Amino acid sequence: MAKPFHSVTLDESKCKGCITCISRCPTGAIRVRNGKAKILSELCIDCGQCIRLCPHRAKKAVFDPFEVTNNFKYKIALPAPSLYGQINNLNDIDYVLTALKMMGFDDIFEVSKAAELISQATRKLMSENKLKKPIISSACPAVVRLIRVRFPELCDNVLPLLSPMETAARMAKDEAEKSTGLDRSDIGVFFISPCPAKVTDTKNPIGFDKSEVDGVLAISDIYPKLIGYMNKIDEPEQLASSGIIGVSWAGSGGEASALLNEKYLAADGIDEVIKVLEEIEDDKLSDLDFIELNACNGGCVGGVLTVENPYVARTRLQRLRKYLPVSKNHLQTDDIHSLDWSDDLEPAQVMKLSDDLETALQMMNEIDKIYNRLPMLDCGSCGAPSCRALAEDIVLGYANENDCVFQLREHIQSLARSISNLEGFIPAPFRETKNQEK
Amino acid sequence: MSLATYRFEVPGDDFTRAGEASGSLKRSLKKIGFDPDIIRRVSIAMYEAEINMVIHANGGVIDVEVSPQKIDIWFRDKGPGIPDIDLAMQEGYSTAPDNVRSLGFGAGMGLPNIKKYTDEMKIDTEIGVGTTVYISVYAK
Numbered sequence: 001m002a003k004p005f006h007s008v009t010l011d012e013s014k015c016k017g018c019i020t021c022i023s024r025c026p027t028g029a030i031r032v033r034n035g036k037a038k039i040l041s042e043l044c045i046d047c048g049q050c051i052r053l054c055p056h057r058a059k060k061a062v063f064d065p066f067e068v069t070n071n072f073k074y075k076i077a078l079p080a081p082s083l084y085g086q087i088n089n090l091n092d093i094d095y096v097l098t099a100l101k102m103m104g105f106d107d108i109f110e111v112s113k114a115a116e117l118i119s120q121a122t123r124k125l126m127s128e129n130k131l132k133k134p135i136i137s138s139a140c141p142a143v144v145r146l147i148r149v150r151f152p153e154l155c156d157n158v159l160p161l162l163s164p165m166e167t168a169a170r171m172a173k174d175e176a177e178k179s180t181g182l183d184r185s186d187i188g189v190f191f192i193s194p195c196p197a198k199v200t201d202t203k204n205p206i207g208f209d210k211s212e213v214d215g216v217l218a219i220s221d222i223y224p225k226l227i228g229y230m231n232k233i234d235e236p237e238q239l240a241s242s243g244i245i246g247v248s249w250a251g252s253g254g255e256a257s258a259l260l261n262e263k264y265l266a267a268d269g270i271d272e273v274i275k276v277l278e279e280i281e282d283d284k285l286s287d288l289d290f291i292e293l294n295a296c297n298g299g300c301v302g303g304v305l306t307v308e309n310p311y312v313a314r315t316r317l318q319r320l321r322k323y324l325p326v327s328k329n330h331l332q333t334d335d336i337h338s339l340d341w342s343d344d345l346e347p348a349q350v351m352k353l354s355d356d357l358e359t360a361l362q363m364m365n366e367i368d369k370i371y372n373r374l375p376m377l378d379c380g381s382c383g384a385p386s387c388r389a390l391a392e393d394i395v396l397g398y399a400n401e402n403d404c405v406f407q408l409r410e411h412i413q414s415l416a417r418s419i420s421n422l423e424g425f426i427p428a429p430f431r432e433t434k435n436q437e438k
Numbered sequence: 439m440s441l442a443t444y445r446f447e448v449p450g451d452d453f454t455r456a457g458e459a460s461g462s463l464k465r466s467l468k469k470i471g472f473d474p475d476i477i478r479r480v481s482i483a484m485y486e487a488e489i490n491m492v493i494h495a496n497g498g499v500i501d502v503e504v505s506p507q508k509i510d511i512w513f514r515d516k517g518p519g520i521p522d523i524d525l526a527m528q529e530g531y532s533t534a535p536d537n538v539r540s541l542g543f544g545a546g547m548g549l550p551n552i553k554k555y556t557d558e559m560k561i562d563t564e565i566g567v568g569t570t571v572y573i574s575v576y577a578k
Binding site for chain 1: 440441442444460461464466468469470471472474475477478481482485504505506577
């Protein structure tokens, strides 16, 4: 199988192998080997946490340059609502959208429009009462991947609906095909993204086969150019067409509050998300209907490809929302299931030690034994995120007990003692011995 | 038959750490690859029993034996003992103090929930000496 695509990658030339990233990775996906961080592909969920933490800026997100738009005759921008929160003193979304057109896009399709339809579809699905509760939002691709890797038993709780980005891409292409008469392959749609997980989500989608998004641009990459164009606008074109519900998706709690049902919880920031998932796993949140989880602090406005502090961005969005109608987009009732996933969410069986329970138990026994010999400092000097992770790596054959500097030091000390004991030892041919004859 | 054994000391003086032992066992059971439903049942039952030890008995010791066939757990405490087990097993009956009720505990569902999620449950208790709760969840 081809190695899956990841947006989060390492710039080897900048990495010092300093171990800052390894202990804070939510899936324990990083090891330091050969003096460089190594991301384990099957564990990485593209949350971008290591990008935030790296003091040498060696972790980076791969996204598309603006030039990819040149491959298409008709280009449509899909701005994420988090983009609107990046701009100071904005009181009309049309300025942002007009500036995007000035940059070279032929048309704009706001992702917040599609978000309003997803909110409606979610309300409908919840009223049908067929889904396993509490339902967990599937909008954050890092969270969906985290569930597959670390909480496989919660896969059935994940909302099986397309993301607003994917919905927007499909609708934008459908509309453009009709309005321009162009072939679908000539129409390019480009998501303006706050995060690397969305890049990964277009290359390796979950829940369906192929994404209709043709490229993902980073908010941080287009921001300077966008501001330049915004300053040149006299009278913006009227383009904005989403309401409070759609724009609110940019911040934590936006998606959940749009369900108009008070039995919900919204958590943001990867560490808090993990705690909530643990609670769902232990049946402690069974009285809730819906759980919104965002890997970044503050929600999408906290993505690593944004430029503004997430809390500042959220406050700006509150101001922007103020004069908007609640929602501007509504699904026809017969379209309700057009946004469903075509595939089930399959658990990623990457945490299991072995497929055979007996073998796995023996391995676990061995891991526990090794772990108890380790210093339990979780210092990271061995290149693994914790003493427990090192013990697992040893049993799985990827590491050696001497990789622990404390263990190594003990072994050297005991070797030195043996050598010093042997130093005074005189072999038989040179020493006086007792008479062997009886 | 291979067996993994675990021992957890549950401190009685720090309520904020209650639930850590069950969390730790859950991580190991996931790695070993038990069925998610088995893990969920063990985690919930163990969490309830662990909380009980902290609320009523000033902590104690938990011993776990994991085999491919079943997961056995013993919760041993030197607490006050349970005067009437039948009453304690009734849903909604609780002797938890107000300070823990304010955290959402003490709904009187601890022991009934442990029974609900396990295949075997046995309580040995002596007033003034302590209580041992044994539970078993079958893996197959």
